[in-house]
Amino acid sequence: MTLGDKLRSLRSIEGSLRGLGRPLTQSEVVTAMKKELGRGLSQAYLSQIESGARPHMTNTSRELLARFFRVYPGFLVDDPPGYSRELQSELRTTDPTIDAWLFAGADQFTGDSELSRALCNIAQVSDSRGAILLLAEILRTPGLAERLSEVLQPKPRIGSGHPPPTSHN
Numbered sequence: 001m002t003l004g005d006k007l008r009s010l011r012s013i014e015g016s017l018r019g020l021g022r023p024l025t026q027s028e029v030v031t032a033m034k035k036e037l038g039r040g041l042s043q044a045y046l047s048q049i050e051s052g053a054r055p056h057m058t059n060t061s062r063e064l065l066a067r068f069f070r071v072y073p074g075f076l077v078d079d080p081p082g083y084s085r086e087l088q089s090e091l092r093t094t095d096p097t098i099d100a101w102l103f104a105g106a107d108q109f110t111g112d113s114e115l116s117r118a119l120c121n122i123a124q125v126s127d128s129r130g131a132i133l134l135l136a137e138i139l140r141t142p143g144l145a146e147r148l149s150e151v152l153q154p155k156p157r158i159g160s161g162h163p164p165p166t167s168h169n
Contacts, residue, residue, distance in 0.1 A: 001078075002052065002078045003049060003050075003052075003055075003057075003076060003077055003078050004049065004050040004051060004052050006075065006076065006100075007046070007049060007050050007065070007076075008023070008050060009103070009104055009107050010069040010071065010103065011023045011024045011025075011026070011029060012024075012107045012110070013069075013103045013104075013106055013107050013120065014029070014069060015028075016106065016107070016110060016116060016120070017120055026043045026046045026047055026050070027043050029046060029068070030042065030043045030046060032068070033064065033068050036068065037064065037067060037068060039064065040064065040068075041061055041064065041065070045057075045061070049061075055078070057076075062076050070099075070124075071099065071100050071103075072097060072099075072100070074097075075097055075100045098123075098128050098129050098132075099123040099124075099128050100123075102119045102120070102122055102123035102128060103119070103120065103123050105119045106119035106120045106123070
């Protein structure tokens with residue numbers, strides 16, 4: 001994935017997180033950065049980065065974009081040729097790109113707002129890796145997922161929930 005692809009994806013995710021139902025425009029990113037971080041980039045510079053016309057950016061620009069999009073600064077580079085997101089290693093388990101992967105997944109499922117929101121919520125947890133591993137254990141434990149679902153999303157009751165009064169004839 002190129003840096004431009006990543007920035008377009010992050011703009012899409014950010015727009016979804018802000019409840020817009022669409023990607024943030026480059027201009028909206030620039031305005032929001034200045035408002036939220038006190039400084040930002042120009043729309044022209046952001047456009048050059050996304051289009052690939054400017055293949056490298058300054059460390060300051062990378063840090064600013066990383067802070068705005070809440071991603072690891074190392075994520076904001078072109079992936080090397082032949083890189084596959086499916087590659088796994090011990091380093092991968094502690095790499096903050098898990099959050100970026102979750103955000104990218106949320107972007108891919110914009111048609112399913114509940115799933116997209118769930119992936120974004122997991123990515124925003126301080127230990128998103130731990131959250132995913134916890135979910136795996138919940139699913140492995142027989143009956144636990146169903147019970148948690150009942151507790152967290154109870155079905156509405158019909159009536160008061162109390163038994164009907166008995167007549168004493």
